[in-house]
Amino acid sequence: MYTIRRFSVVKTATVVAVMYVVIVAIFLIPFALLTIAVAPSDSPTSGLVGILVFGLVGALLYGVFGWIFTAIACAIYNLAAGWVGGIEVQVDQSAPPPAPQLWAPTAPPPAPPAPPAT
Numbered sequence: 001m002y003t004i005r006r007f008s009v010v011k012t013a014t015v016v017a018v019m020y021v022v023i024v025a026i027f028l029i030p031f032a033l034l035t036i037a038v039a040p041s042d043s044p045t046s047g048l049v050g051i052l053v054f055g056l057v058g059a060l061l062y063g064v065f066g067w068i069f070t071a072i073a074c075a076i077y078n079l080a081a082g083w084v085g086g087i088e089v090q091v092d093q094s095a096p097p098p099a100p101q102l103w104a105p106t107a108p109p110p111a112p113p114a115p116p117a118t
Contacts, residue, residue: 003085003089004081005082006081009074010071024055024062032052032055
């Protein structure tokens with residue numbers, strides 16, 4: 001058993017914030033395209049610019065708030081783990097499969113040619 005006693009607050013919060021921004025960006029692109037395709041507008045560029053600005057600001061705010069709340073959660077976890085000992089995790093070590101032998105055939109042998117028809 002291994003015990004998680006402490007999370008690095010800044011590193012963990014940064015990784016989570018980047019993950020949040022990427023996830024929001026991945027979902028934003030299809031929804032933005034769908035909104036542009038469906039929404040009636042006099043000027044198609046105004047809708048596109050608005051959606052892109054909204055999406056960019058939304059993704060950045062999601063990352064900032066994700067960083068803040070993850071940092072708070074890590075700090076609380078580090079405090080609680082100091083009192084009660086942290087989370088215990090059981091980890092199994094798995095070995096990669098053995099490499100195929102060079103002398104071992106990798107495909108079945110070819111079939112013999114059919115006898116000529118008479």
